[in-house]
Amino acid sequence: MRPGLVTVGVVFLVLAGGALVTVNLLPAASAPQQDQFTLAPTEVAPDGAGATSIPGTASSGAVLTVAWRTPGPLSVDLFPAGRCPSGSRTCNPAGAVATWSGLAGSRWSINGPEQFPYELVWASNSSVPMNFTATATETWNSTATSPIWTAVIVDAVAVALGAVGAVAVFLGLFLRGGVYRGPAPVVSRSAEDVEEIAGRPPKS
Numbered sequence: 001m002r003p004g005l006v007t008v009g010v011v012f013l014v015l016a017g018g019a020l021v022t023v024n025l026l027p028a029a030s031a032p033q034q035d036q037f038t039l040a041p042t043e044v045a046p047d048g049a050g051a052t053s054i055p056g057t058a059s060s061g062a063v064l065t066v067a068w069r070t071p072g073p074l075s076v077d078l079f080p081a082g083r084c085p086s087g088s089r090t091c092n093p094a095g096a097v098a099t100w101s102g103l104a105g106s107r108w109s110i111n112g113p114e115q116f117p118y119e120l121v122w123a124s125n126s127s128v129p130m131n132f133t134a135t136a137t138e139t140w141n142s143t144a145t146s147p148i149w150t151a152v153i154v155d156a157v158a159v160a161l162g163a164v165g166a167v168a169v170f171l172g173l174f175l176r177g178g179v180y181r182g183p184a185p186v187v188s189r190s191a192e193d194v195e196e197i198a199g200r201p202p203k204s
Helices: 003-024 148-174 191-198
Strands: 030-044 049-054 063-079 098-111 118-123 130-143
Antiparallel strands (some): 030 130, 049 118, 063 098
16 A cells, blocks of 8 residues: 555545536625616706606516605606606506605615616606706626636546546555565575675685
8 A cells, every 4th residue: 555645646536526516516606786877967847747767687686776856846656667658747657666746855675676677757746947866776696607618627627637536546555565666685595695696606
């Protein structure tokens, strides 16, 4: 048995197994992603109305937060895609996912937005103009994926490393120690072979 060779083989096998598990079994790392939308201050005329589209990324794991503000009371509705294509105050509020009436601002969040773009529609019953601002933020975690060829290369290297480790363990267990040492010294067994062992021709 050759302990050193066995140790090297075991290390190679552990490294190969760790690489295979890391690439194929462990969950991929996730990275936070974010979409942001900002509506610059927009003047709302007396008894006027307006609308804006809020873009985003449909994701069941996302959170969409919409906030709006104005110095005076407004009626504001938030519609999912297709529910208010005209962006008009005449759209049926029953199709809205959020509705505010007579407020000067609010904040609203929904989990798992699946329909984009959302349509934010506002209408004023005031006799004076006012500025309207709105923001929207969507956050979610995106799984980082590696190219398929990267996984193939890592798997191939791990398999090769494991094969080398297995061979090293096998040889270390069954290969006789000291196989590369020189021949054992010749020992004289009688007085007659002393000169022959010493390399001198025997006496005649």
